[in-house]
Amino acid sequence: MTWFQKCNPFVSLIYFIAVTTLAAVYNNPYHTAVTLICTVIMFIMCGGKRKTALGFFVIFILTFIVNPIISKKGATPLLFIGNDPITLEAIVYGLNSASLIAAILFLFRCFTEMTDSEKLMYLLSPFSATAALTVSAVLRFTPLYVRQAEQIAEQQTALGAQGGKSIPEKIKHGGRVFSALSTWALENGIVTADSMACRGYGTGRRSFYTAYGFKKSDGLFLTFELILIVSTVVPSLFSSCTFGYYPGIVIPELNALFLLSASSYALLVLLPLIFEITDRIKWKYLLQKI
Amino acid sequence: MTVLKNKNARNIIRCAVPAVLTVSAVLCALFASDGRKYAVITVIVTLLTLILFLSGFDSKRIGSRRLVLGAVFITLAVAGRFIPQLKPLTALVIISGMLTGAETGFLVGSLSVLISNIFFGNGPWTPLQMVSMGLIGFFAGVLSKPLQKNKIILALYGVLCGIFYSMFMDIWTTCSATGSLEFAEYLKSVTAAVPFTIIYSVSNVIYLLLLAPPFQRKLGRIAEKYGL
Numbered sequence: 368m369t370w371f372q373k374c375n376p377f378v379s380l381i382y383f384i385a386v387t388t389l390a391a392v393y394n395n396p397y398h399t400a401v402t403l404i405c406t407v408i409m410f411i412m413c414g415g416k417r418k419t420a421l422g423f424f425v426i427f428i429l430t431f432i433v434n435p436i437i438s439k440k441g442a443t444p445l446l447f448i449g450n451d452p453i454t455l456e457a458i459v460y461g462l463n464s465a466s467l468i469a470a471i472l473f474l475f476r477c478f479t480e481m482t483d484s485e486k487l488m489y490l491l492s493p494f495s496a497t498a499a500l501t502v503s504a505v506l507r508f509t510p511l512y513v514r515q516a517e518q519i520a521e522q523q524t525a526l527g528a529q530g531g532k533s534i535p536e537k538i539k540h541g542g543r544v545f546s547a548l549s550t551w552a553l554e555n556g557i558v559t560a561d562s563m564a565c566r567g568y569g570t571g572r573r574s575f576y577t578a579y580g581f582k583k584s585d586g587l588f589l590t591f592e593l594i595l596i597v598s599t600v601v602p603s604l605f606s607s608c609t610f611g612y613y614p615g616i617v618i619p620e621l622n623a624l625f626l627l628s629a630s631s632y633a634l635l636v637l638l639p640l641i642f643e644i645t646d647r648i649k650w651k652y653l654l655q656k657i
Numbered sequence: 658m659t660v661l662k663n664k665n666a667r668n669i670i671r672c673a674v675p676a677v678l679t680v681s682a683v684l685c686a687l688f689a690s691d692g693r694k695y696a697v698i699t700v701i702v703t704l705l706t707l708i709l710f711l712s713g714f715d716s717k718r719i720g721s722r723r724l725v726l727g728a729v730f731i732t733l734a735v736a737g738r739f740i741p742q743l744k745p746l747t748a749l750v751i752i753s754g755m756l757t758g759a760e761t762g763f764l765v766g767s768l769s770v771l772i773s774n775i776f777f778g779n780g781p782w783t784p785l786q787m788v789s790m791g792l793i794g795f796f797a798g799v800l801s802k803p804l805q806k807n808k809i810i811l812a813l814y815g816v817l818c819g820i821f822y823s824m825f826m827d828i829w830t831t832c833s834a835t836g837s838l839e840f841a842e843y844l845k846s847v848t849a850a851v852p853f854t855i856i857y858s859v860s861n862v863i864y865l866l867l868l869a870p871p872f873q874r875k876l877g878r879i880a881e882k883y884g885l
Contacts, residue, residue: 387781391697430833437842468833475780487775495711497724501768504728505735512732550875552729557883560725568721 370643371477375585376486378592379639383478385596386636387471393603395610395619396459398632399466405636406473412643413480415473423476427469434461442614460612489579504559512552519547588642595635602628699832704784710763710791719760727753727761734769746773747818747857748864750790751797752872755805759798766794782829789825793818805873808866815865819858823850 371379390402410420434457441454482490484506492499520540523529529540606624611617619625719727730753737745746769754762767787774783803810827850831843 388697388701437845464833471781479775482775484775487771491711494708495714497714497719498711498764498768501724501728501731501764502772504725505731505768505772508728508732509735512736546871549733549872550878552733553726553875553879554882556725556729557722557879560722561883563721563725 370639370646371481374588375579375581376482376490378585378589379478379481380490381589382592382635382639383474385592387474389596389599389632389635390467390470393609393632394463394467396463396466397610397629399463399470401633401636402474403466403470405640406470406477408640409477410473412640413477415476415480419476420473423469423472426472427465430468431461431465434458434464440613456612456614456616459616463610463612485578489577508552512548515551516544516548519544519551584642588638591638592635595631595638598631599628599635602631699828700781700784703788707767707784707788707791710788711767714760714764719758719764723757723761726757727765730757730765731769731772734765735773744860745864745868746770747790747793747822747861748815748868750794751804751814751818751861751865752869754794754797755801755869756872756876757798758801759795762794762796762798763791764794767791781833782826785826785829789822793822811865811869812862815861816858819861820854823847823854823857 386402390398435453436448436451438454438457438460441452441456441460443455444452445455445458446453484502488499488502488506491502523540523543528543602624606620606622606628610619730749734746734749734753737749750762750766750769753765757765767790770786770790771783774780774786797804797814800810800814804814805811824847827843827846830846830850831839
């Protein structure tokens, strides 16, 4: 998904929050199915790994099985295990909530795939400049500490303090490296802080650098996104879109308002895919021109 | 946040917006959801609480030294989370809260979860983890004096943190699996998690007793050297 990688992080954050919240609030098999199909496609387009998908599938199966066993609500028992009924409603609810959880997991995996540290800082900074600064410091420290830890380990080896191959000795060696590293890290941190203070950190008004502008395509996406969110939410306020599970299954009435809300939701979920495919077609067309 | 010139106005807006949102989310949840959308509401409310907490931080009051020390602790904690099964993250959060103050403790707790989840997978549970870990760090800072003086209190705090974290995350487990938050179901998932809670609490205590004295010595040395 190159579209999400290059768009403004706030625009994509709104999409993720809107889709997750709406899918979970409606909690309707239709919404869940749309979200699941779309997020799986996005997951594949993000280059998601088969192993991750397998892990999510295990969670899906577990959630699906657990709900009918735990929950004793529902009016139509299908079979009895001992004295506990397994009801049709609990199975339907379990299937829906398992798919919903799988969909949200896929969605968040896509989000993780395309949020790098730079974007995380950009998203944090309006809420808390302190937190954003801390994150940026951590990101600098991580490679620094890895390198320093390697150097310390090499020095220990050169001193002949590496120890043997048995597990207690290895733990001892690791502990020594960690101890030396943390002493050095704390001291280095103070030096960093002092040099920050010397260069005037926290004295004047903070200036603000962002690596992400707000392009025309971001504006377009944001406009569509907001219109679709409104046209999903507003009709559903006037007509019930909720799918009743307990005690008996209640399917919402199929009126114009529900159809409007449901189709807007489907479009909202599909929006990044539409943008991505339009981009790819444009790119192909431009290549052919050359 | 570069639009507003007045610093006070900026601060008020930064704290007021999440506060208003949190309250309205709770009210909407109470009136509109007929008591079924617990999972969504839990996540939204914790996320807003988190933003509220973080936007209240003022880097000038914390000071750049403590801020950078916090970053050092986060890096060590994130690196420590790569050790399978035994995770010294909680112990390091407690130590950082205890030695550098409550506010830094909250920052270290919440951000080390956020950053390490980049590697372990973020999800709807991230805000809950961030808040619970942040609170563990925060109260370690509040109880700084007794924790530093007495090893038994420190060990007790480690056990309590293990239980608290486990029970806090079970709220999410129950919500996400059954869609409601009934006490009986919550109790079931708490009992199911007892072995993990025990492993968690015991490893907390071991790490705390192993790591706290050396870190106290190291920071004491630095305090003497640089005059903290």
